[in-house]
Amino acid sequence: MKPAALVSMPTLSPRFPSFQLALLQATLAREGIASDSYSLFMYFAKQVGWALNESLATMADSMIGEWIWSRAAFGAFSEDDGYFAAFPEEVSRTLAAGACTLDELRRLREVDTAAFVEHYAATVNWAKYGLVGFSICFQQLNASLAMAKAIKRRYPTVPIVFGGSTFEDDIAREVMTGCPQVDVVHCGDADEVLPELARRLAEGASLEGLRGPMWREAGGVLRYEGRAPNLDRMDKTPVPDFDEYFQACQETGFEQKVMLPIETARGCWHGMKNHCTFCGLNRQGMNFRAKSPDAVLELLRALSDRYGVFNFNAIDNIVSPEYVDALFARLAEQKSDFRLHYEIRSNLSREKLKQMVRGGVYSVQPGIESFSTHVLSLMKKFTTGIRNIELLKWTSYYGVENLYILLCGFHGETEADYRQLAEVLPKLVHFQPPVAMGRARADRGSPMFERPAQHGVKNLRPARCYPFIFPAERFDLTRVSYYFEHDAVAPLPEEVHDACIRLVDGWRARWHSANRPWLRYAKGWRSLTISDGRGATPREVRLRGEVAELYELCAEARRAEDVRERLGDPGWLDEALAELVSDDLLLHLDGRYLALALPANANH
Numbered sequence: 001m002k003p004a005a006l007v008s009m010p011t012l013s014p015r016f017p018s019f020q021l022a023l024l025q026a027t028l029a030r031e032g033i034a035s036d037s038y039s040l041f042m043y044f045a046k047q048v049g050w051a052l053n054e055s056l057a058t059m060a061d062s063m064i065g066e067w068i069w070s071r072a073a074f075g076a077f078s079e080d081d082g083y084f085a086a087f088p089e090e091v092s093r094t095l096a097a098g099a100c101t102l103d104e105l106r107r108l109r110e111v112d113t114a115a116f117v118e119h120y121a122a123t124v125n126w127a128k129y130g131l132v133g134f135s136i137c138f139q140q141l142n143a144s145l146a147m148a149k150a151i152k153r154r155y156p157t158v159p160i161v162f163g164g165s166t167f168e169d170d171i172a173r174e175v176m177t178g179c180p181q182v183d184v185v186h187c188g189d190a191d192e193v194l195p196e197l198a199r200r201l202a203e204g205a206s207l208e209g210l211r212g213p214m215w216r217e218a219g220g221v222l223r224y225e226g227r228a229p230n231l232d233r234m235d236k237t238p239v240p241d242f243d244e245y246f247q248a249c250q251e252t253g254f255e256q257k258v259m260l261p262i263e264t265a266r267g268c269w270h271g272m273k274n275h276c277t278f279c280g281l282n283r284q285g286m287n288f289r290a291k292s293p294d295a296v297l298e299l300l301r302a303l304s305d306r307y308g309v310f311n312f313n314a315i316d317n318i319v320s321p322e323y324v325d326a327l328f329a330r331l332a333e334q335k336s337d338f339r340l341h342y343e344i345r346s347n348l349s350r351e352k353l354k355q356m357v358r359g360g361v362y363s364v365q366p367g368i369e370s371f372s373t374h375v376l377s378l379m380k381k382f383t384t385g386i387r388n389i390e391l392l393k394w395t396s397y398y399g400v401e402n403l404y405i406l407l408c409g410f411h412g413e414t415e416a417d418y419r420q421l422a423e424v425l426p427k428l429v430h431f432q433p434p435v436a437m438g439r440a441r442a443d444r445g446s447p448m449f450e451r452p453a454q455h456g457v458k459n460l461r462p463a464r465c466y467p468f469i470f471p472a473e474r475f476d477l478t479r480v481s482y483y484f485e486h487d488a489v490a491p492l493p494e495e496v497h498d499a500c501i502r503l504v505d506g507w508r509a510r511w512h513s514a515n516r517p518w519l520r521y522a523k524g525w526r527s528l529t530i531s532d533g534r535g536a537t538p539r540e541v542r543l544r545g546e547v548a549e550l551y552e553l554c555a556e557a558r559r560a561e562d563v564r565e566r567l568g569d570p571g572w573l574d575e576a577l578a579e580l581v582s583d584d585l586l587l588h589l590d591g592r593y594l595a596l597a598l599p600a601n602a603n604h
Contacts, residue, residue, distance in 0.1 A: 001202045002130035003034035009134065009143035010044040011065030013057040014254050019261035019315055020135035020164060022240030024194060030238050031195035037244040038124070040147070041140075044116055046252035048108065052098025059138060062087035063465045063483075064094055068105075069142035070469050072113040073149070077471040080106050086464060113146065121150035126158055130202035133194075136164040142469065145179055152181040159183045159201045161213075163190055166482070168283050168445070169224060172214050174480040176222055184215045188228030188284065189266075191237060227284055234265065234291040239302045246307065259341070260309045262299060264323075265290035265316040270345060274380045276367070277455055278407065280443030280482065281317055290320035293327040300331075300338060313341045324352045328359025336360060343367075346404075347383045350394045350556060363401040366391060368434070370406055371424055372417045373590050378410040379440075380447075386557045386590040389428065396431040397598045406504060408497045409439035409488065411456025418496045425503040427584050427596060429534050430519040433511045437504040439497065444482045456489040519585075521551075521597040528552070530585060530597050541585065547576050551585070555599075557592040 006025055008018035021037045028035045045053035056065040067083060084091050084102070095102065126132055132151060134144040148160045162175065163186035172185040184207070186193065193212040200207055207215050212228030231237070242260065249258070269288035271279065291299070304310055319342045331338060332355070341363040342356075348366070356364075370376050371385040395402040408418070441463075442448035448455045462481035470480055510517055518533040528548045530541040543551050546567070553566055564573055577593060580586035587594045 001033065001199065002128060003036060004028060004198050005036050005038060005124075005126065005129040005132045007038045007132060007134045007144070007147065008041055009136075009140050009147055010041040011053065011056045011068070011139045011143065012041040012045075013054055014042050014045045014050065014249075014252070015054075015256055016259060016261060016313065017242050017245040018135060019240060019263060020137070022242045022245065022261075023237060023263070024133070024135070024190065025244075026238040026241040027191055028195060028198065029241070033195055033198055036129075037241075038120075039245050039248045040120060042245070042248040042252050042254065043120075044143075046254070047116065048112070049098055049100075050254070050256075052094070052100050055094045055097035057139065060087075060090050061463065061465060061483075062090040063139055063463075063469060064090060065139035066142050066469050067465065068109045069113050069146055071109050072117055072146035073142040074145075074471050074474065077473075078468045080109065083468045086468070113143070117143075117146045117150045121147065121154060126151050126155045129158060131159040131161050131198055133161040133163060136162055136166045140164075141166060141175075145175075145181070148179070149181040161186060161197070161201075163187075163194075169214065169227065170444075170479050171482070173222065173224075174475055176214055176216070178474045178480075184213045186212050186228065187214065187224075188212050189231045190228065191231045193228045230285055230287050230289065231266070232289065234263075234289050235295045237263070237291075239299055242303075242307060257311065258309055259311045259313045260303055260307065261315050262296075262303070262312045263315050264296050264299070265318070265320050268317045269321070270318060270367075270382075274382055275447055276381060277379050277410065277447045278440040278443065280445035280449065283445040288318075288320075290316075290322075293323060293330065296323070296327055297330065304338070310337050311339045314343070317343055319344050324355055328356045328361065331359035339363075341365070341401075345383075346381075346388045346391050348391055350390075353391070353394050353398065353400070357398045357400060361400065363403065364395065365403040366395075368392065368404040368406070370408075370421075371428075371589075372413075372421050374417050375408070375410055375413050378412050379407070384590045385424075386587070386592045386594055389424075389431075389587065389589070390557050390594055392428070392431045393594070393596070393598065397604070402432045404434050406434045406437040406500075407440045408437065408500065409491075411489065413492065415492060415496050418492070418500050421500050422503060424587070424589065425500065425507065426534070427587060429507050429510055429517045430596075430598070433507040434504060437501050442484045442486050444484065448486075449484060452486070457486045458489055459487040460484055461486070519597045520600045522600045523548075523552075528597075532585075532597075534584075541583065546570065546572070547580075550576055551580065551595050551597075554586060554593045554595040555604075557590075557594040559592055563593065 006021045008021050018039055025035050025037050136144050152160060160182050161184040162182050167185055167187050169187055172187050175182060176185055197213055207213050211226045214222060214224040217223055267286050267288040268282055271282060271286050272288055338360040339362045340360045342361055343365040346366040346368045368388045369379060369381060371388055373384040376383055442457050442460055448457050452460050462477040463483040463485050466477050466481045470477060521528045521530040526545055526548060528543040528551055532539045553563060581588045585596060587596055
């Protein structure tokens, strides 16, 4: 049986290996099927320059990392100048990041990408493989189509297989219809299907009865027997094989610190019950499945021993709740130096966050999305604004990188929601700011996309980058696009959102300046000294006795009745709470009070 080739094309950051290639290579090896991996995105990054590639690989509205491959994939069908006019700011950022001129960017798209494809199509003997499989996510589709076309031109009998998170049956069918160089597109989990698919393709056997692949039969008729079933037990997956990636690092001279991707769960346990209105992730793979804590520990041990790497990026959509005690507590006991990134729910308590930090979690991506409880309810987040702020407070205190965003533009929101948000934001500038604030999109597969009328969405249309990425005469853009734009049925005036967006932009600017804002307190025996550097002029506030005790009691968000019960219903309580709120030291939101100052003591 011929081996398989597994290919990961640009445009990706070289800092993150292709987890898909590493897992699939190990999966095939376990079944006795040899394979070779090709992290071609690494060699492209070396060719164009690390800084320019990093900018191209960053996901943006322009999808510039996909656009640069459109000429190599489809020939000339759109003018560069139209694209530059549509996305002037993003193009300018890319040019600045890569120290690149506009003419050099033109040449990259019109000449260099095609030359890159032709070089690797010619220098690799693709005929020795029983299939050439392309793993595709984010901005990899056009580069993969270009490479597949070049390989097919030289080796017309070699089966070309596409797969990855990009594909459910809609996009898969559009690619199969418009791209004859692709023989099979696989939809769904490939863990248990790929070995059998490889055997059948090697034998020239029919794919009939095999769920997952979409393929052509004689006469060009498309066949598809449904999406591959979700892998039911995550402990079945092998330790991924990153050998080829590290070889590529050596060959390209890439020396930056590597963050190895790991997968410890698939699906989303929150989305199973309450699908966030804007989220298009998972689609048919929403059912949550997680590795056992023992299997995760073995995975970390095996990868760290093999590669000497201690930084790991969990590509899961959400952390398994049982990991807080069953995994991170055990990592803390080992006093390991593992550093882990995870996506989390925003209602995580301080104690659970602290446990995760002790277990090595240094970076999180929480589903914060808003500090307005009403807006959060419209998103189906089932949390509150004060809970989100409380998590932000403690990630700031523990030094956890918090990669959150704020969203606006949901059906049913009110001007009052954003007036309240505009009042809250300036009080939080000593906490880590969001990555950005922007308007929600109706991504393919999201409830906003699937049920637009219910969510106040009208005039749903492919994002404006797609006519520059895919030729409209070959593709139905409404079926091949993932990102969409829309109009709101009853939109708020733009200035309502813009006011908050400007506040967030200012927050980010101050946070990244030489004079980062602060609000912290030092504790005496029965007093607190609060140092406030959020405003134009720093100030100090002293709290003594019972008021100091009250402030510390509100380290976690509490209702007034809970505070009153703890302190014995003192007569001064209401006045003290009101004064602390008025002084912007205490936040009153959603019926709860939260102390905003961070403890100066690192062991609080």
